[in-house]
Amino acid sequence: MYKKLFIPGPTHVREEILQAQTAPMIGHRSKDYSDLQGEIRPKLQKLLYTGQPVFLFASSGTGLMEGSIRQAVRPGKRALVTACGAFSDRWYNIAVANGVPADRVDVEWGQGITPALVDEALSQGDYDAVTITFNETSTGVMNPLQEIAALVNRKYPDAVILVDAVSGMAGAKIEFDAWGLDVAFASTQKCFALPPGLAVAPVSERMLERAAQVPNRGYYFDFLNMLKYYQKDQTPATPAISLINALNRQLDDILAEGLENRWARHLEMAETVRTWARQYWALFPDERFLSNTVTTIKNTRGISVADLNKALGERGAMLSNGYGKQLKEKTFRIAHMGDLTVADITWLLGEIDDILGL
Numbered sequence: 001m002y003k004k005l006f007i008p009g010p011t012h013v014r015e016e017i018l019q020a021q022t023a024p025m026i027g028h029r030s031k032d033y034s035d036l037q038g039e040i041r042p043k044l045q046k047l048l049y050t051g052q053p054v055f056l057f058a059s060s061g062t063g064l065m066e067g068s069i070r071q072a073v074r075p076g077k078r079a080l081v082t083a084c085g086a087f088s089d090r091w092y093n094i095a096v097a098n099g100v101p102a103d104r105v106d107v108e109w110g111q112g113i114t115p116a117l118v119d120e121a122l123s124q125g126d127y128d129a130v131t132i133t134f135n136e137t138s139t140g141v142m143n144p145l146q147e148i149a150a151l152v153n154r155k156y157p158d159a160v161i162l163v164d165a166v167s168g169m170a171g172a173k174i175e176f177d178a179w180g181l182d183v184a185f186a187s188t189q190k191c192f193a194l195p196p197g198l199a200v201a202p203v204s205e206r207m208l209e210r211a212a213q214v215p216n217r218g219y220y221f222d223f224l225n226m227l228k229y230y231q232k233d234q235t236p237a238t239p240a241i242s243l244i245n246a247l248n249r250q251l252d253d254i255l256a257e258g259l260e261n262r263w264a265r266h267l268e269m270a271e272t273v274r275t276w277a278r279q280y281w282a283l284f285p286d287e288r289f290l291s292n293t294v295t296t297i298k299n300t301r302g303i304s305v306a307d308l309n310k311a312l313g314e315r316g317a318m319l320s321n322g323y324g325k326q327l328k329e330k331t332f333r334i335a336h337m338g339d340l341t342v343a344d345i346t347w348l349l350g351e352i353d354d355i356l357g358l
């Protein structure tokens, strides 16, 4: 049976978007392809409030964690990883796997990263980069990205700001230029509400200058090589053309909805889930850092989340258990991202109420 996805990726994909992928194939060195990428370029820049290049990679978001951290840190310098859950942990592991010297600053899961914490950590070393997970999907925490970036830009001009925006971009406002970010990236299966396989990444001029000072940038994600092709509305390797067609359609729909309306809809869905969660359960994250795109709920009633999900499956919906050993069955997550509506959320909560007799 078809299940509407209330999980934090892949999320629900509308029929029109699925259809947009079925356009006939075109050559990636053809004018048709350059026209397509050229059409998308200004729409992505609008979505991200940026005048800088927005690259498209045929990869999931994790690829950009690797690509960005290895191009940000010059020989002899270090990266600071801010960690508040499973996805920010991953970035530390990726730094280590790439031989990028990295330190980490951790907060307890459910807590957010504060500018003061980043300030203290950055003051201790010679840092070329700081990584921030905008929306930590494992815990349902949204970090105060704008405030952190303002602090870093004011006090640590050498540190480029790398942002994992995988589960936030296109669901919450990210003013890439005004906030002074250097790289932000997202996979399309989250708030973009497309199938997986494509990553979107605005990259600042400052980051491109930094990359030029890093000898081992890697190959696939090399931003300087990307830029060369971007200027011709192409990519160095074969792009995910079908997904890019879907992205083009989706960007039209996003801009037709209106960006402010889109952010407001995500917040309204979040508020709906929060109100319900406070009534029947408890919220897992600190109230100061609640995410607008996914809510992590404490299983205070001691139900079997797996059984709940099975029952929901028979009614055509799916939510997410808690992330990993630490949070599975102790929490569960309802994603409210992409093209889901407040009516979808209200329906889902009603089904849960009915199943559990709340």
Ligand SMILES: *Cc1c(COP(=O)(O)O)cnc(C)c1O
Pocket (backbone or CB within 6 Å): 008, 009, 060, 061, 062, 063, 087, 133, 135, 136, 137, 164, 165, 166, 167, 187
């Ligand atoms: C989903 C997610 C990732 C991983 O993205 P992939 O597309 O699976 O590579 C990374 N970071 C965050 C915050 C996520 O939510």
